[in-house]
Amino acid sequence: MIESIPLEYYLILSGTIFAIGSVGVLTRRNAIIIFMCIELMLNAVNISLVAFSSFLGDSSGQIFVFFVMAVAAAEAAIGLAIVLALFRNKRTIYVDEINLLKW
């Protein structure tokens, strides 16, 4: 049996990447970069799911990661189609210039 890395290391890594992703979502203006930051956050959650699954000896965590990946793929297709449609109509993808639904 190889000596294993403590679970805390994976959780700290996961939390750090999640924080970086959330800062990106809140600060960036470019819709595609915001989209990529959302992917970062999804992946951060995936790390902790796989870590728990592997440390507790339960396969369910890895099945959840499988589902998260499928939802992320669907979200990527829809999100990028929305960005394309937005660019076609407004000629911009900077989220602070898009105020069509702003009250």
Added chain:
Amino acid sequence: MALTTIFFLILSVVAIGTAIGTVASRHPVVSAMNLVLHFLMLAGLYLTLNAEFIAVLQILVYAGAIMVLVVFVILLLNLGKEDSLETGFTARKGVAMTFGAAFVIQILILFTSAGSFTHEITDKSVNVGQVKNLGYILFTKYLFPFEYIALLLLVAVVGALLLGKKKLFLERDLPEKSLK
């Protein structure tokens, strides 16, 4: 230091570095390339957790499919450098930094206050990430969510096609057409 620990440290440092690169770089293509590297590092981290199937899936789905889609959209929109990247300290940046710092502090408090986690990777859990185990549980316990994911992907394909069409409305629904 054990080899796996060194491997883990290299992977995690590069993963955090590329995550910062994704968030902070001005050019969308540089962001996308950083993100591809980040996904590859995560695949390596999954290998250190004995999750071979998820590691392969990470490379195929994220680094392969999703990032190609993102890069294609960047290409179609002909995005360059952000000309007016916010410089200096703005209120929005302050709020975002507060949120990020709060997350990190919360995690650190959690790990300093809570006792050490006693679980270890045992011989039993080494087999958890194998395709045989995952396939078995996917088609028994999680069969209904699996079918539902198929439906979700179908809806996503139809939705993406509809949104990507040149005209979102039919010709006969437009008001000037009915005037003729």
